[in-house]
Amino acid sequence: MNDGVSLERLTRRLEEVVGELRGLPVDVERVDDDAVVRARILQAARAARALRAMHPVGSKDTGRQEQRSRRDVLDVLEGGVSMRTIVHASVLDDPLKAARIRQLHAAGDLHRVVDEPIQQVLIFDRSVAFVRLTPVAEAPGALVIRQQSLIAALVDLFELTWAKAREVTEPAHRLTAREREVLALIAEGRSNGAVARALSITEAAVGKHVASLFAKLEIPAGADDNRRVLAVLAYLRGAVQ
Structure with missing residues (x-):
């Protein structure tokens, strides 16, 4: 499938969704408190069977925070959740982050890499999605989306990006x-x-x-x-x- 055609089709679909929702109640909640966002994400992870994630940059967590974050992901995987994650190539410039990603990939959180800018998105099953409020690394707050038509559009965006991305295990990553x-x-x-x-x-x-x-x-x-x-x-x- 031609990428240009696919993106154009997806853009039209997003416009259609927005048009369909005009004048209707929309199940989208803005949450500004990051602690509340993290608690909601953990709650959704415990109940989900599948997670699609996109991360524009690596987490700034270090030390115990990093270990706890990695342990949370491994625990979710052990619980049987299917996970796929798309990360920006810049994350792999940090050897520690690259090693963490490869560990999670080997454990079952399948990773792919892209060079193009991406937004931070988490989609649990097809029931709830979390989208960073602003496209800035580590910006606080998120939109919590339960509107089915919006989630379907986000899933389409993820799958299109996943299809274009490359495997994290490729020995030579694409240079800019x-x-x-x-x-x-x-x-x-x-x-x-x-x-x-x-x-x-x-x-x-x-x-x-x-x-x-x-x-x-x-x-x-x-x-x-x-x-x-x-x-x-x-x-x-x-x-x-």
């Missing part, structure tokens, strides 16, 4: 267009300074792109020259997507 440009120039033997001049960006920005592509290509820490050689070899082998 800018990262591919940087790597191509590195393959020509250029230094970070030369790459910066060629692309009209700062040398600091080049350094960030280089660090990101090292992480995505899973090149371990070591001498920078050796890492650049390994990245170039991956590029020449065609392993970079």
